[in-house]
Structure formats: C-alpha cells, structure tokens
C-alpha cells in the first residue's frame with residue numbers, strides 16, 4: 001500500500017506551529033472530520049515511531065488535506081523542516097471521526113490547544129444550522145486559524161489563559177454561559193483531558209449528548225499493538241480501548257476519566 | 259523473481275513457506291495489517307499473548323520512545339483464549355500462513371490448561387510465553403530460572419500435540435542455561451528474545467513515562483543483544499531457534515539466520531513500516547538470488563568465524 005505523498009504547501013502559523021498541505025486523492029476523499037493520520041518523521045535522530053496528527057481540513061475537490069502541527073519534541077521538530085515539494089510518509093485516514101447527525105440542529109464545538117485542529121473540518125462538514133465554537137489558547141501569540149474558524153461557524157468565541165486576547169478564562173465557563181442562554185443538541189470536545197472531563201460533566205448536567213476526542217501515545221496507529229488505550233465503559237464493567245482504532249472520537253459517556 | 263529459490267524452513271515439523279513471522283503482541287490477530295498486505299505472504303503469525311481468561315492489561319501510558327527503541331508495558335491485554343478460538347482463528351485460517359498461538363498463564367496449572375486447550379484448537383504451533391516482563395504473576399517468574407522453565411515445560415509437554423516453542427526472556431544471567439532447560443524438558447524449539455526490562459522518566463514531571471513504571475525494550479536498540487543471544491543459544495541447543503529483537507529489514511534478518519536462527523520474528527519495525535515483513539521476505543529472496551543461494555536453509559548458522 002502506498003503511503004508516500006507530496007507536500008504542496010508548508011507554512012508557519014506562529015513561532016511553534018506550522019501547517020502542511022498534502023496532496024492525496026485517497027486520503028482527502030476518505031477522510032472524515034476527527035480522524036487522524038500517522039506520520040513518519042524521517043530517519044534522523046533515531047525517531048522510530050510515527051506521530052499521530054489530526055486531519056484539520058480537507059479540500060475534496062483539489063484532493064488535498066491540511067494538518068497543523070505544534071512543535072513539542074524531536075519528531076514534530078523534524079516535521080517542521082518539511083517544505084513544499086517534499087515527499088512525506090503518511091498512514092491514514094485512521095480511526096473514528098465525529099458523528100454528523102442532521103437531527104443535531106444546534107451544535108457547540110469546544111477546543112483547547114492542539115485540540116482545536118480537528119474541529120475545523122467538523123464545522124465545515126456538520127449539517128447543523130447553528131454552529132458555535134469556543135477555542136482556548138494560552139495567550140494572544142498562540143491564536144491561529146481565527147479567520148478559518150470564523151468562516152466555518154455562526155459564532156466564534158476565543159479565550160486566552162492570560163486574557164491577552166478576547167475573553168480570559170476557561171472555555172468550559174464560556175460553554176456554560178452559552179448553554180444558559182440557548183440550549184444545544186450536541187457538544188464536541190477536543191483538548192486537554194481536564195477540559196474534556198469538565199465538558200462531559202456539563203453535557204450531562206444539561207442533558208446534551210457529546211463526543212470527545214482522546215489523545216494517547218501510540219505505537220502502530222492501527223489497532224494492532226494495544227499501547228494507545230483509554231478507559232471506557234462497557235455493558236457491565238470497563239475495559240481499555242484503543243484510541244487509534246476505536247477512537248480518537250468517543251461518545252462522552254463512554255469514557256472513564258480517573 | 260526466480261522460482262527456484264526455496265525459502266521454506268522447518269521448525270520441528272512446523273513447515274513455514276518462508277522464515278519471516280510476525281512477532282507476538284505487535285500484530286494483534288492480523289486483522290489490522292491485512293488491510294496493508296496479503297497475510298498469506300507471511301511464514302507465520304504469532305498472535306497476541308493469550309491467557310485463560312480475558313485480561314484488561316496495564317494502565318496507560320503503555321509506550322515510551324527511547325533512542326532507536328520503544329518501551330512497552332501493555333501487560334498482556336487480550337480477549338482470552340476462548341474468544342481467540344471462536345473469533346480469530348476462522349479469520350486467520352482465511353490466509354495461508356502458519357498460526358502460532360502465544361500462551362501465558364499465572365500458574366503452572368494455567369499453562370497446562372492453555373496448552374491443552376490450544377492443542378485441541380486449529381493452530382499450527384504453540385509459543386509458550388515464559389518471558390513477559392509486564393505482568394506480576396507467572397511468565398517471568400518461571401522464565402527467569404532454569405528450574406522454573408524446566409518445571410513448566412515438562413509439565414505442559416504431555417498436553418502438547420503440536421510443535422511447542424518456548425519463548426525466552428533476555429533478563430537473565432545466562433540465557434543458554436535457560437534454553438537448555440527448555441530443551442531438556444521437551445521443548446521443540448525456542449524463540450528469543452522477548453523485551454529487555456527498562457524504564458523512562460519525564461524530568462519535567464519527575465514521573466515515570468509508563469503507567470506501569472517499568473516496561474520492556476524492543477526495536478533496533480536491542481538488536482546487538484538479541485543477535486548475541488541467538489548466536490549463543492543456537493550453539494548450546496540442538497532444537498531450532500527462532501530469532502527476534504530489533505529486526506527491521508532483510509539485512510537484519512539475514513544476520514539472525516547466519517547467527518543460527520531457523521526463522522525470525524519481526525514486531526516493532528512494523529509500527530513504522532507496515533510493509534516491514536513483506537519487504538524483509540522480498541529482500542531475503544533478492545539476497546539469495548544475488549549470492550546464488552538456492553535454499554534459505556543454507557544461511558542458517560552460516561556464520562564464518
């Protein structure tokens with residue numbers, strides 16, 4: 001199976017975040033919002049494992065898709081050096097994406113940090129009439145993709161941890177305020193575990209279904225090695241479930257946050 | 259490629275069409291990788307480690323990347339041997355590749371019952387896992403002494419009606435002693451190495467990276483150690499040896515064959531390259547063509563010293 005594709009655009013969005021646009025008819029056709037790709041970083045520096053990255057946006061006509069990556073360590077540093085025209089080795093699309101039900105007329109998507117990326121295509125693809133999105137960033141210099149998100153939704157809220165841009169504070173506090181004003185049919189969360197945990201509690205409190213996108217360190221990325229698990233409920237007990245194959249998107253009430 | 263090239267090997271009566279086997283725990287039950295290549299290409303498939311009852315496994319994170327290697331602490335998460343027989347064997351039998359059932363237990367009695375159950379199931383060989391570093395009971399506690407290995411293997415031997423491979427741990431002082439104990443107790447073959455115990459620490463949080471604190475090292479980092487052990491064990495026992503540990507390509511695989519392995523297993527390399535197994539098979543064949551070798555068995559133990 002071919003896993004080699006061409007990068008058609010590589011662009012830095014801020015000091016530590018960059019976007020790669022990759023040409024792949026197959027991936028862009030098959031990709032559903034919330035799914036991931038697993039990327040080989042290259043043979044430099046003994047980086048062995050692929051790195052899981054969310055599909056951020058898809059252009060199905062052009063046959064390209066975008067991924068946005070924040071430099072964290074060795075692997076993402078290597079990826080940041082890729083340029084337009086380079087070949088990149090990508091497995092995907094992998095895993096389960098977000099649910100797009102027409103009965104959900106009003107949705108709110110909540111993202112924090114690197115968790116905002118998969119929400120862009122979710123908003124583009126979701127058939128809802130009313131789409132709100134609440135994004136959390138560390139500070140003003142971290143704010144990216146603002147225009148793209150604005151265009152993909154009806155209302156965009158931004159908060160920064162230090163208040164240097166827009167609102168100050170927690171995305172979940174903004175969510176609560178919005179839900180008090182107007183109910184929603186479905187909530188989506190992607191970001192730090194602590195945020196998603198509170199998000200799921202809020203969803204329960206307001207009796208709204210929700211989905212969360214989980215993160216876990218991965219090995220194979222396709223479900224074969226059982227290293228990337230999170231704790232989920234089953235009929236009468238719990239189990240460890242592969243994030244790469246059964247997720248990364250799960251129904252919020254399935255996850256056990258300990 | 260030429261058709262006169264013979265890649266077949268025989269492991270104590272277990273005929274493999276080529277010497278490349280998917281290593282246990284890195285290949286699930288084959289379903290996932292079947293989307294990437296035809297599983298019939300493989301000499302064999304060692305399935306995820308099985309236990310009598312389902313096991314939940316260890317808390318995450320279960321993987322840490324270390325220089326040229328990975329640590330894992332999965333802890334034998336599996337659906338239990340009965341679910342394997344019911345749901346996975348029929349799938350695997352859709353391919354023309356040997357099925358090797360990797361079996362573990364907490365007690366000698368559990369090992370006996372695993373071997374009895376698997377002897378009555380449609381698998382081609384049983385790989386007795388006496389070497390998992392990530393579970394508290396069983397496994398390593400038997401596998402790390404010659405006496406322990408002798409006890410388990412001699413007790414399960416009478417239940418085995420198919421080739422019995424004993425998988426050895428490298429976490430011992432002298433692996434040849436352990437291999438000899440397995441042979442004396444009636445093992446048909448030994449496979450090695452399982453992972454080398456290790457750990458990683460996140461200095462920012464001062465916490466271990468793995469949820470289980472310690473784990474097992476695999477991948478290219480362990481290859482020289484694995485190769486040396488395969489070399490020594492091959493000289494110490496008469497039964498066939500299956501070699502593994504850090505094999506990523508045909509050159510690595512040929513090194514193990516030359517060191518004395520009759521077949522090789524590949525695990526970790528598949529994470530980065532899902533075609534690692536197939537490319538290794540093709541590469542061995544190309545090497546044989548280039549060097550006018552008709553049968554891969556000519557390579558086994560062919561080291562010149």
Ligand SMILES: Cc1cc2nc3c(=O)[nH]c(=O)nc-3n(C[C@H](O)[C@H](O)[C@H](O)COP(=O)(O)OP(=O)(O)OC[C@H]3O[C@@H](n4cnc5c(N)ncnc54)[C@H](O)[C@@H]3O)c2cc1C
Pocket residue numbers: 036051052053054055068069070071072073074075076077114117118214215216217218248323
């Ligand atoms: C389902 C999923 C989707 C993701 N989507 C994106 C995305 O769209 N954009 C993006 O920039 N990043 C995303 N990530 C995170 C990304 O995979 C990690 O940042 C990356 O693997 C780090 O690699 P590294 O070699 O740079 O860092 P390393 O040198 O491996 O580690 C640096 C730091 O990153 C942390 N880290 C390493 N691996 C992971 C991991 N798998 N998950 C979380 N933290 C990790 C480590 O704890 C460490 O502190 C996603 C992760 C998952 C599991």
Ligand SMILES: Cc1cc2nc3c(=O)[nH]c(=O)nc-3n(C[C@H](O)[C@H](O)[C@H](O)COP(=O)(O)O)c2cc1C
Pocket residue numbers: 219225227281282283284306307308330332334360387390425451452453475476477478480502503504505523524525526527
């Ligand atoms: C994620 C993971 C899970 C494993 N699970 C098992 C297992 O269930 N049973 C077993 O005998 N070995 C298991 N192993 C060990 C491998 O089969 C193999 O012995 C080891 O990884 C060395 O080979 P490699 O470097 O090619 O991976 C596992 C290894 C990894 C990386």
Ligand code: FES
Pocket residue numbers: 217218219220221222223224225226227228229242243244245
């Ligand atoms: S990374 Fe291997 S099962 Fe998810």
